[in-house]
Amino acid sequence: MAGSFISLTAGRLLFAAVAMLCGAQATASTFSADPYPSTYRPLPRHDTLIKGATILDGAGARLDGGDILVRDGRIVAVGKTLPAPDGVDVIEASGRWVTPGIIDVHSHNGTFSMPLTTIDNEASDVSETSDPNSADIWVEHGINMQDPSFSRALASGVTTQQILPGSVPVFGGRSVVVKTIPANIVSAIKFPGAPQGLKIACGENPKSHYGEKGMFPTSRMGEILAMRRGFLAARKYASAWKDYRSGKSKTAPERDLKQETLAAVLDGDIKLHVHCYRADDMATIIALSDELGFRITAFHHATEAYKIVPLLREKDICVAVWSDWWGFKMETLDAIRPNAAFVDAGGGCAIMHSDSPQVGQRLNIEAAKVIGAAHQVGIDIPPERAIRWLTSNPARALGLEDRIGTLRPGRNADLVIWSGDPFSIYSHADQVMVDGAIAFDRSDPKRQPVSDFELGRKPATGEH
Amino acid sequence: MRKAMKLCALALALSFGIASLLSLSARAETVAIVGGTAYTMTGDDPVENATIIIRDGRIDAVGAGLAPPADARVIDAKGRIITPGLMAGGTQLGLLEVGAAENSVDTSSNMDTLGAAFDVQYAINPNSTLIDLARADGLTRAMSFPGSAAAPFSGLGAIIRLDSGADIVERAKAGMFARSGGGHASAVGGSRSGGWVLLRNALDEARRYKKRSGPGAPRDQLLNHLDAEALQPVLKRAVPLAIWAERESDIRQAVRLGRDYDISVIIMGGAEAWRAADLLAASDTPVILDPFVNLPSDFDQIGARLDNAALLQKAGVRIALAASGWGLKISYNAGLGMREAAGIAVANGLPYIEGLRAMTTGSAQIWGIADHYGSIAAGKDADLVIWSGDPLEPMSTVITSFIRGEEMALETRQGLLAKRYAPQHANDAWPAAYK
Numbered sequence: 001m002a003g004s005f006i007s008l009t010a011g012r013l014l015f016a017a018v019a020m021l022c023g024a025q026a027t028a029s030t031f032s033a034d035p036y037p038s039t040y041r042p043l044p045r046h047d048t049l050i051k052g053a054t055i056l057d058g059a060g061a062r063l064d065g066g067d068i069l070v071r072d073g074r075i076v077a078v079g080k081t082l083p084a085p086d087g088v089d090v091i092e093a094s095g096r097w098v099t100p101g102i103i104d105v106h107s108h109n110g111t112f113s114m115p116l117t118t119i120d121n122e123a124s125d126v127s128e129t130s131d132p133n134s135a136d137i138w139v140e141h142g143i144n145m146q147d148p149s150f151s152r153a154l155a156s157g158v159t160t161q162q163i164l165p166g167s168v169p170v171f172g173g174r175s176v177v178v179k180t181i182p183a184n185i186v187s188a189i190k191f192p193g194a195p196q197g198l199k200i201a202c203g204e205n206p207k208s209h210y211g212e213k214g215m216f217p218t219s220r221m222g223e224i225l226a227m228r229r230g231f232l233a234a235r236k237y238a239s240a241w242k243d244y245r246s247g248k249s250k251t252a253p254e255r256d257l258k259q260e261t262l263a264a265v266l267d268g269d270i271k272l273h274v275h276c277y278r279a280d281d282m283a284t285i286i287a288l289s290d291e292l293g294f295r296i297t298a299f300h301h302a303t304e305a306y307k308i309v310p311l312l313r314e315k316d317i318c319v320a321v322w323s324d325w326w327g328f329k330m331e332t333l334d335a336i337r338p339n340a341a342f343v344d345a346g347g348g349c350a351i352m353h354s355d356s357p358q359v360g361q362r363l364n365i366e367a368a369k370v371i372g373a374a375h376q377v378g379i380d381i382p383p384e385r386a387i388r389w390l391t392s393n394p395a396r397a398l399g400l401e402d403r404i405g406t407l408r409p410g411r412n413a414d415l416v417i418w419s420g421d422p423f424s425i426y427s428h429a430d431q432v433m434v435d436g437a438i439a440f441d442r443s444d445p446k447r448q449p450v451s452d453f454e455l456g457r458k459p460a461t462g463e464h
Numbered sequence: 465m466r467k468a469m470k471l472c473a474l475a476l477a478l479s480f481g482i483a484s485l486l487s488l489s490a491r492a493e494t495v496a497i498v499g500g501t502a503y504t505m506t507g508d509d510p511v512e513n514a515t516i517i518i519r520d521g522r523i524d525a526v527g528a529g530l531a532p533p534a535d536a537r538v539i540d541a542k543g544r545i546i547t548p549g550l551m552a553g554g555t556q557l558g559l560l561e562v563g564a565a566e567n568s569v570d571t572s573s574n575m576d577t578l579g580a581a582f583d584v585q586y587a588i589n590p591n592s593t594l595i596d597l598a599r600a601d602g603l604t605r606a607m608s609f610p611g612s613a614a615a616p617f618s619g620l621g622a623i624i625r626l627d628s629g630a631d632i633v634e635r636a637k638a639g640m641f642a643r644s645g646g647g648h649a650s651a652v653g654g655s656r657s658g659g660w661v662l663l664r665n666a667l668d669e670a671r672r673y674k675k676r677s678g679p680g681a682p683r684d685q686l687l688n689h690l691d692a693e694a695l696q697p698v699l700k701r702a703v704p705l706a707i708w709a710e711r712e713s714d715i716r717q718a719v720r721l722g723r724d725y726d727i728s729v730i731i732m733g734g735a736e737a738w739r740a741a742d743l744l745a746a747s748d749t750p751v752i753l754d755p756f757v758n759l760p761s762d763f764d765q766i767g768a769r770l771d772n773a774a775l776l777q778k779a780g781v782r783i784a785l786a787a788s789g790w791g792l793k794i795s796y797n798a799g800l801g802m803r804e805a806a807g808i809a810v811a812n813g814l815p816y817i818e819g820l821r822a823m824t825t826g827s828a829q830i831w832g833i834a835d836h837y838g839s840i841a842a843g844k845d846a847d848l849v850i851w852s853g854d855p856l857e858p859m860s861t862v863i864t865s866f867i868r869g870e871e872m873a874l875e876t877r878q879g880l881l882a883k884r885y886a887p888q889h890a891n892d893a894w895p896a897a898y899k
Contacts, residue, residue, distance in 0.1 A: 324796075336885075357759055368857070426807070
């Protein structure tokens with residue numbers, strides 16, 4: 001039967017059939033199809049009622065003495081004195097705070113993998129640096145699942161991470177969005193259905209790396225040229241496929257993995273995450289997006305976002321920033337601590353990000369530092385507002401705002417029960433829930449994942 | 465002509481006089497801080513409703529409800545916390561501006577001729593913007609240490625005072641720094657063992673150098689006269705040898721080195737120091753640690769854990785803090801980074817007062833300036849900070865800072881940028897550069 005089908009069709013139809021069988025290639029999202037689908041299964045879970053907590057819902061509201069009912073991995077109700085259905089686990093949380101699970105849109109966990117060794121100096125899995133256009137790499141192909149940073153992030157309340165390639169190439173490659181639960185293979189933590197991102201980088205990193213090697217690009221202008229060339233070529237590539245699919249052209253274009261990624265960005269199917277610090281650099285990339293017709297989802301690092309808040313708001317671009325990293329290179333000289341607060345106050349979308357497994361364990365404290373710095377210049381930010389920088393705003397940047405980032409009925413039960421105000425240095429994540437399962441419990445060693453790497457070594461955790 | 469020159473000289477003398485008078489008057493100002501909660505660091509409990517009297521740059525008196533002197537400027541600190549000005553156990557303040565711009569970085573020397581003799585004191589830049597920020601975050605003193613380019617010695621660090629003067633070096637040659645561990649093995653032939661051989665040999669050669677009266681060294685001596693001389697105060701225990709050591713085995717080697725050569729050793733880093741806590745306590749070897757470290761960042765830090773500070777303090781080890789934040793806090797956020805680090809240590813079992821101690825009397829004692837700095841007690845330098853809230857909470861900020869009795873300006877580049885670009889200016893017609 002297959003034989004007769006093939007005999008009746010031209011190569012073009014064969015391609016379409018194969019593509020359909022693979023669940024790829026033949027639809028509108030041709031260029032963003034995922035041949036490596038998620039095999040994620042939630043951890044064992046039980047319906048739960050959390051009672052009497054101070055709830056920050058992630059959308060800007062605060063409820064004191066509130067309850068949350070979780071059923072089948074979803075939030076079903078948030079309110080005061082909810083009745084406990086038969087058989088649910090009840091967690092008394094009076095005096096404690098509950099927030100949505102923290103979302104880190106800028107992690108290198110699994111590729112900037114602990115422990116670092118001399119091997120990482122020469123051949124790191126953070127970036128594929130051999131080509132300034134590495135749009136065709138998928139960072140999920142480099143994830144070391146035994147990186148202890150994953151369990152540290154979970155213990156700090158992080159439930160979703162976007163792992164991005166590094167910022168050496170101009171086009172860094174495709175990101176992957178993962179759940180922060182332990183597993184042995186990457187497909188088991190891939191967030192089902194999450195859009196991919198493309199990392200691109202402007203400024204000092206690409207030009208310094210390639211410039212030192214005598215390779216293109218050696219300047220900011222060269223980086224922009226690389227981007228224009230890349231997206232123009234991708235436009236041509238996409239239109240060749242369009243012509244072929246409409247029958248206008250008879251021969252199928254040869255697959256080009258770089259162009260596929262960039263074409264998917266042009267289609268809006270892959271979200272563009274831009275590593276960029278300076279206001280003038282960001283404005284240049286925005287101008288480029290207008291010229292070439294792509295949308296920028298977020299600027300990452302964006303230390304000078306505060307200088308162009310109206311522009312960022314007008315273009316609906318989020319910024320993912322630190323609280324206090326500055327000065328380590330020229331383009332970070334003008335970083336200020338209230339950066340996120342200025343963006344927020346101007347109606348923009350502010351996100352606290354990590355870029356480091358150390359910062360990735362305390363994004364709540366990153367926000368606390370911004371709150372303190374903002375207060376000094378007369379901007380008061382209540383906790384229910386600041387928590388958005390760690391929850392609903394990053395959810396939006398990942399295209400997952402209808403699934404995570406807020407404590408609302410129907411959303412995934414990704415949440416953190418904090419021992420106190422999450423913006424206090426003294427607070428701990430007591431319990432961390434991912435899709436309704438308690439993936440981490442500070443008071444229960446059986447619910448504290450330990451990576452294979454750490455096994456069989458003298459204990460680094462627990463009582464000695 | 466001559467008259468004019470005389471006038472000029474007089475004017476010059478006068479202006480010098482006025483200038484020195486001004487700075488003197490700032491330092492000589494009598495101030496009474498009243499009504500606050502003062503952690504004096506002389507006991508475990510704070511003094512409530514404290515009056516702190518500053519006179520001639522020093523603490524004149526401190527006590528609950530003391531009446532301010534008639535000539536004092538009174539600062540109402542009701543509802544505020546007051547601590548001594550903080551001291552970072554290790555930074556590179558004054559030695560660098562932009563990490564990636566090598567010509568603005570003076571942290572280290574990679575010359576073969578400058579090992580132990582490399583001395584940071586001549587490079588300290590009091591006008592560094594990093595110092596302004598650290599001061600605005602509550603730091604008043606810091607150890608500024610040399611980097612790691614040479615091995616095993618990095619050279620001599622200096623204690624700096626974060627005041628507004630042109631000469632902020634309080635004590636040069638305050639610590640001799642050396643490196644151990646896997647990260648530096650390549651500089652000593654590929655094995656950390658080579659580093660310990662070289663360290664021991666250096667101390668041996670320095671000791672022989674002292675004994676020799678005439679010039680000239682044995683032909684195969686490795687140390688040149690600069691390094692041999694630089695190590696003399698270490699052999700006399702006048703200067704401590706601060707050894708970066710993360711792995712337990714290196715920490716124990718450092719303690720053994722101190723014992724074998726009868727020198728004073730300080731452990732820098734000490735990610736696995738908790739594993740040798742009893743030895744460190746018994747040998748009175750202090751640890752200047754980074755409480756952020758809880759990941760096995762390399763094979764030397766497999767045992768890193770958040771309660772390292774708590775376990776060390778409980779065992780009786782003296783501690784201070786050098787919060788690296790992988791290089792992004794140790795100098796660029798030297799004040800806030802250290803406070804955040806202390807907060808992490810306290811959140812993980814270190815008693816609150818010990819968290820404050822690590823940032824004040826702890827580093828003062830380890831670096832040898834506790835005779836005049838570190839606590840709020842009569843006769844001590846008036847280094848004081850009035851806080852908006854708990855100084856260990858990263859949300860808290862500095863309201864007022866004094867160094868040796870002089871109230872510090874807290875303006876920073878960051879603060880000016882924040883003012884210039886505050887949200888209410890977003891739609892101004894004139895470009896920001898006119899503000």
